Amino acid sequence: MGCGIALRLRQAGARVTVLERAIPGAEASSAAGGILAPQEESEGPGPFLDLCLRSRSLYPEFAAELLALTGINVQYLPSGVMRLAFDEAGLARLEATATWQRERGLRVELLSPSEVLALEPQLSPELKGAARFVDDHQVDNRLLTRALTMAAAKVGATFRTGYVRGVVEERGRAVGVDLEGETLRADAVVIAAGSWSGLVQGSALDPRVVRPARGQMVQLQTRLPPFSHVLFSDQGYVIPRTDGRVIAGSTLEFSGFEKNVTAEGLHRILALAMRLCPALASAPVQETWAGLRPYTEDHLPILGAGPLPGLFLATGHFRNGILLTPVTAKLLAETVLGERPSVDLAPFRFDRFSRR
Template structure:
């Protein structure tokens, strides 16, 4: 299968990452995108690489996220070598802040189970927190520090992955995929604006739109759009160095003084509006974490649609028909999971044993509606 002809529907970080790995393995690859590659969730994210902070507990998903995080230093270096684009991978560490005793106890429980797994995590008291980050709110009573949770500039990553896939020989085409083409119970290509493009395998990596591709047989309610609104502020000098998180949201410090603040979680269909309520919530959260941000100019606002599943796990691997593969539903971990998803999906498409068991992420784990 290494000389297979593969079509990938979706040109975000997932589609381009998979295209890169398939081309490097010898496959012929065409990436289909209805607009500009990476224009949707990939460019609208924050770029936090935080499997420990995001984790709800031990299990296959945490292991998948940790494996992907471990790939990032070499992944960033590879993309720089291929394209000359520095994706600003930054080992900044992350602080999850608590503002009351109940929150501090929840952080302690998280730190305890993670340390039991030999993951680096520590609970800091208020004096330790403010010694580390003096500009934080004086109302902070505790913080969990995850030194191995990092960040990347997701817009630069998206650009680099698109360039890298093209550099190794992937073909990009713009158009609307009406559906997959099935013959004798097998997917053999796609309908692109009325033109049939044939392939040995089709990978659906269309984010929130994956379930809308006709013939994929994934209920659109299984993978649905979750709107997240974001704000970019600008400071003259960075006010803090860690990614800051609370139960209400986060702020991400870029090395050049930009601060990315987010995010809302809204089920508003495919509307990408930025709303007054959303901006109010995000700016209030940012100033609660770091009061000095109150004087920072607002540079940009935007909203993106993240592919949401009810169990917050992605859908990875073979689809409901031979020749069809799915890589979607990454929700807010898409940037984090890009390197491991690219590797695993290339292995699956080429008929190889995947280096991670994909059974927990199968498309058919959801009950039929």
């Protein structure tokens, strides 16, 4: 988020400094799966789905722009996403989702078991059917993070490493930040610190409003990709990469800021992966990791102006941080520059929780 916003602000002519306590994108951005699936993951119609769909529509041009700026191909792939059902209740949920999404003009295909296996022969023969979201895609999130960092630097953003103690306020306005005792002055301060956003003094975010949700992940290695679609079930997902890697995830755990990988978590993820695609049972486990996603109770991000003039917030993206990167960068840049945001940010205000 920080690098994307810095890129857009710098392109608009602003002087920008990105502050990072370690390596940009080393937390949730690098730990994610890179799924761009507003339809598959939607909880229903509304402003959040509209925001996610808008961001998805920006991705082809966004990926091409990053390639032109940095030479990095972020592996944006129009792979499509399937949600598999293994019982009648699961099928009923897929049919209900397909009904309301089709009413909104979104593309959804309901597939029989034979139709699924014709497309993906190595999937489980136990499945009862699937919904195919042909417009949901994927990107390699680690390549995306690297490309965004390079792109922001290439257009002239400055990067500094250090611990931000808090927002500096003068006469009721944010005028900079305290960077390890040094006051770094600025006309605008953007907090895009993920799960740590509420710990930044002066952000006015209660730490309970944005809190860490741990997600564990496993990477398997196959010689050839065993399937081409991103696969979901009610228990998790598996993501095929073109080089034969398969990313499997994920857990949802509220364990504070602990990023441990646990035996139980790995057991659940691997059992899910093998149920969806039994051929993965023989795939070597190449890597395991955990990340902390910035969680809000209503699952909506916090975007736009903060509690003080000159302070702006971009956090709480939970499971959709990679998907929402291009639209967040665009909207925050517009807001910081005093322009009218191209999307109504009222549903994503920071103070919506206190109003409740």
